[in-house]
Amino acid sequence: MRLDDPRIKGIIRDRSLFMCQECGKCSASCPRMLSGKEYSPRLLSHKLITEPENESFIENSVWECLTCGLCEERCPSGVQVRQFIMEMRTLLAGTKGLKGYRSHDGALHSWMRLMTSPDLEQNRLDWLGPELQVAQSGPLAFFTGCAPYFDIFFSGIDVNTLSIVRDSIRLLNFLDIVPVILNGERCCGHDLLWTGDRENFETLCRLNYQEFQAAGVKEVVVSCPECYQVLNQFMPEVIPGMDLKVTLLLDLLRREVHKGGMRFKPLKRRATYQDPCRLGRSEGSCEMPRALMQMIPELALKEMKNSGRSAVCCGNNGFINCDAFSKRIQVERLQEAKATRADLLITACPKCMIHLTCAMRDPVRQGSLSMEIRDLVCVLADQIERSGEDRSIGSRRK
Amino acid sequence: MAGINLLGILCNWSPFACFNAAGMAHLKMPPNCVFMRVMCIGRINQALILRAFEYGADGVILLECKDEDCRYGPGPEVGHSNVERVRKLLHLLGIGQKRLVERSFAAHEKSELVGALWEFSEQIQAMGSNPAKPRQEGESR
Numbered sequence: 001m002r003l004d005d006p007r008i009k010g011i012i013r014d015r016s017l018f019m020c021q022e023c024g025k026c027s028a029s030c031p032r033m034l035s036g037k038e039y040s041p042r043l044l045s046h047k048l049i050t051e052p053e054n055e056s057f058i059e060n061s062v063w064e065c066l067t068c069g070l071c072e073e074r075c076p077s078g079v080q081v082r083q084f085i086m087e088m089r090t091l092l093a094g095t096k097g098l099k100g101y102r103s104h105d106g107a108l109h110s111w112m113r114l115m116t117s118p119d120l121e122q123n124r125l126d127w128l129g130p131e132l133q134v135a136q137s138g139p140l141a142f143f144t145g146c147a148p149y150f151d152i153f154f155s156g157i158d159v160n161t162l163s164i165v166r167d168s169i170r171l172l173n174f175l176d177i178v179p180v181i182l183n184g185e186r187c188c189g190h191d192l193l194w195t196g197d198r199e200n201f202e203t204l205c206r207l208n209y210q211e212f213q214a215a216g217v218k219e220v221v222v223s224c225p226e227c228y229q230v231l232n233q234f235m236p237e238v239i240p241g242m243d244l245k246v247t248l249l250l251d252l253l254r255r256e257v258h259k260g261g262m263r264f265k266p267l268k269r270r271a272t273y274q275d276p277c278r279l280g281r282s283e284g285s286c287e288m289p290r291a292l293m294q295m296i297p298e299l300a301l302k303e304m305k306n307s308g309r310s311a312v313c314c315g316n317n318g319f320i321n322c323d324a325f326s327k328r329i330q331v332e333r334l335q336e337a338k339a340t341r342a343d344l345l346i347t348a349c350p351k352c353m354i355h356l357t358c359a360m361r362d363p364v365r366q367g368s369l370s371m372e373i374r375d376l377v378c379v380l381a382d383q384i385e386r387s388g389e390d391r392s393i394g395s396r397r398k
Numbered sequence: 399m400a401g402i403n404l405l406g407i408l409c410n411w412s413p414f415a416c417f418n419a420a421g422m423a424h425l426k427m428p429p430n431c432v433f434m435r436v437m438c439i440g441r442i443n444q445a446l447i448l449r450a451f452e453y454g455a456d457g458v459i460l461l462e463c464k465d466e467d468c469r470y471g472p473g474p475e476v477g478h479s480n481v482e483r484v485r486k487l488l489h490l491l492g493i494g495q496k497r498l499v500e501r502s503f504a505a506h507e508k509s510e511l512v513g514a515l516w517e518f519s520e521q522i523q524a525m526g527s528n529p530a531k532p533r534q535e536g537e538s539r
Binding site: 104105106107110111113114115116117119120121122123124126148149152153155200 | 443444445446448449451452483486487489490491492493529530531532
């Protein structure tokens, strides 16, 4: 493929790259550029329009982006950088093969692609304990995502992403909802989509939709913001006429809490909050998680220097391009968290948890960056109780 | 034997010496096994084993040195921990943990190595082909 391909012209036009005024706000805010990487969103759009023959520069830049969306947030001209990067990656992957350094040698992408096999019979529910009430079929399902896989793969850094899933189901049970948990559920395909493998992403979407339909599911509750973005925004593109309501667990919880009849036990901690890019900037949900945290008595929420829509990425996305520059972004982010003098870092995305935990374990830093990191769902599940009676949520398995 | 693809990953030192000696002695090997020689089994990470299954292997056997014989130090230990984790992932995926086998050999154990290969081949033969065959290959277009 040549870069004067009409499809590229189409992407440039559709994603408003011609609107670029070269003000450079994108590059000045890009965490990857600020960490010292030779990557500039401004230069990428400039070269793409004026020097399309500079193929190697353009290709390398397309694979460098973290797709965190901070540039898009700052852009005064409304250039859709994330969508542009995704479409360019899909196009380049289809013609020149997938590029970009795959973290962990692409093991995660391997298992995601393995899940595109239709005949697969997974054993992904071994973690379900008797304390969790789940159903085989029904109108409402909970989407567990890749948590069982992450916990095995990342056992070296000791993350517990399954705790998010368990606590999500505890919360749903507390709200008198018995969710359907599907053994045939696949990865949502987020990482394949954002690394240009659209074909396998679409296969995963179709397989997941078949599973939902077979179980009679009408609504899917999701706790991971990446899964939410994919199911809510990109799955309807693949499945026309998709008849499925997608709800973020935190949204559901907030609605239920507003109905009354429940409250939160006090938590005497000083905490700070890492906004996941797929929840904050992509979905615009910066206030909602904070509102939930503020309902917990005695929890002092201290904001980091960059928070809300300006929050800095956890350093990595879609498990590509993890390098020394990613580490630098993570270290600076953790230093911001430390500067709040908080002893608890709350996040809402399992990927933020994995990446920041990995950076905390950096032997060079000798533990100076380590702090407790927990998912918002876990924090809320531990504190919620019914008001008026002394009955808290079902016990957690020891 | 048709339709079953096996991958044997050999450490360059003891297992390859066995493999070489077995070849010199004209010992019969399973016909459907592809071999790959690496300097040390500690070089094989989780991703490379998973990749073999992604590309259509029905079984993977890691042939490594005895723990105390490693020329580099921690090779076999790294191998054990990778195999343990990948087996758990294979179980989750429903591919089956028995499709990944790990065996260690001293440099003179050529007949043991050939025996282990036949045993592995028969075991995978009995299990049939790997249920996970991704329809499209994402990376080699």
